[in-house]
Every structure is written in structure tokens, then in C-alpha cells.
Amino acid sequence: MEAKGAERLHPLPRIEEYPDIDLYMDQVITFMEKKYPRRPLTKTMINNYTKDRILPPPIKKKYSREHLMLLSLLQILKGTQSLPEVKKVLHPISQELAKGDSAPLYGLYRSFLTMQDELDRIVGTAMGEMSKLSEDRSISALSTSAMAAFFSDLTSEIIEGMD
Numbered sequence: 454m455e456a457k458g459a460e461r462l463h464p465l466p467r468i469e470e471y472p473d474i475d476l477y478m479d480q481v482i483t484f485m486e487k488k489y490p491r492r493p494l495t496k497t498m499i500n501n502y503t504k505d506r507i508l509p510p511p512i513k514k515k516y517s518r519e520h521l522m523l524l525s526l527l528q529i530l531k532g533t534q535s536l537p538e539v540k541k542v543l544h545p546i547s548q549e550l551a552k553g554d555s556a557p558l559y560g561l562y563r564s565f566l567t568m569q570d571e572l573d574r575i576v577g578t579a580m581g582e583m584s585k586l587s588e589d590r591s592i593s594a595l596s597t598s599a600m601a602a603f604f605s606d607l608t609s610e611i612i613e614g615m616d
Contacts, residue, residue: 464529465566468563471518472484475515478496478499481499482494482496485528488525489525505540507543508524508547509523509548509550519558522562523543526562530543533601538612545557
């Protein structure tokens with residue numbers, strides 16, 4: 454079994470990869486579909502994230518780079534966590550952004566990218582070691598599923614401790 458590369462663990466675009474112009478909803482959907490083809494977003498989902506205050510409201514029906522960054526973080530979290538857990542992580546950042554303060558979002562995003570770069574290396578090494586233990590794809594699927602469950606549970610525990 455071969456590691457698929459950084460895209461598997463690290464799907465987040467770099468900050469400079471986000472458009473520096475505001476986008477309408479359809480453009481946001483198109484952008485996110487290109488970045489996350491296996492995790493489609495709909496207009497209804499984005500509107501619900503805004504109603505739930507996970508995402509700040511658009512300004513004059515346009516979404517900023519910061520909205521896209523939050524949606525990307527949301528895409529990662531919602532892959533394994535419940536919506537209330539996602540909200541617990543992102544709502545404070547969304548509130549700051551709604552007040553005009555984007556520094557917490559940029560700080561979190563940059564720190565997360567840095568950590569992910571290191572985790573990409575670690576996971577690549579672990580996947581290589583795992584392939585030495587067995588080339589049976591069923592065993593690999595079970596092993597990675599067990600790791601995913603472990604990390605999902607660990608993430609829930611971390612989020613529970615956020616207060």
C-alpha cells in the first residue's frame with residue numbers, strides 16, 4: 454500500500470490559493486467542488502452554516518477569502534465530527550470574523566497548515582511501515598478505519614474540553 458501524498462491528509466489550500474476577490478454563492482460552490490470533489494457543498498448547507506453561526510453572513514451576497522477558509526476548515530471537521538462539534542470549534546472564529554477581526558482565523562489557519570505539513574511526513578512514514586506488515590488491502594482498510602475511529606474519538610474528546 455502506498456501513501457497517496459499530501460492531498461489525502463492535507464486538503465487545505467494555502468492562503469494565497471484562495472481568490473482575493475469576493476464571490477457569489479455559485480462561484481463559492483464551484484471553487485469548493487474543485488478543492489473538495491468528494492465532499493460537495495450545497496447552497497442550503499452554506500445557508501444553514503450561516504444560520505447556525507458557524508459561518509458569518511455574506512456581505513452583499515458575496516463571500517470573502519475568509520469565508521472560503523472557514524468553509525475549508527469546516528469540510529475537514531465535518532468529515533468526522535458532528536455539526537455541534539464543528540460549531541464549537543469554528544463559532545468563536547466566525548464571531549471574531551463577523552466583528553471584522555480576521556487575525557484569529559489567519560493565525561489558526563497558518564498554524565494548522567504548519568502542523569499538517571509535519572503530519573504529512575509522519576503519516577507517509579507510517580503508511581510505508583504499514584505496507585511492510587501486510588499487502589492485503591482488507592487488512593489495510595481495517596487498520597486505517599481503526600485509526601480513523603480512534604482519531605475521531607480523540608477529536609471529540611479534545612472538543613469536549615474546549616470551554
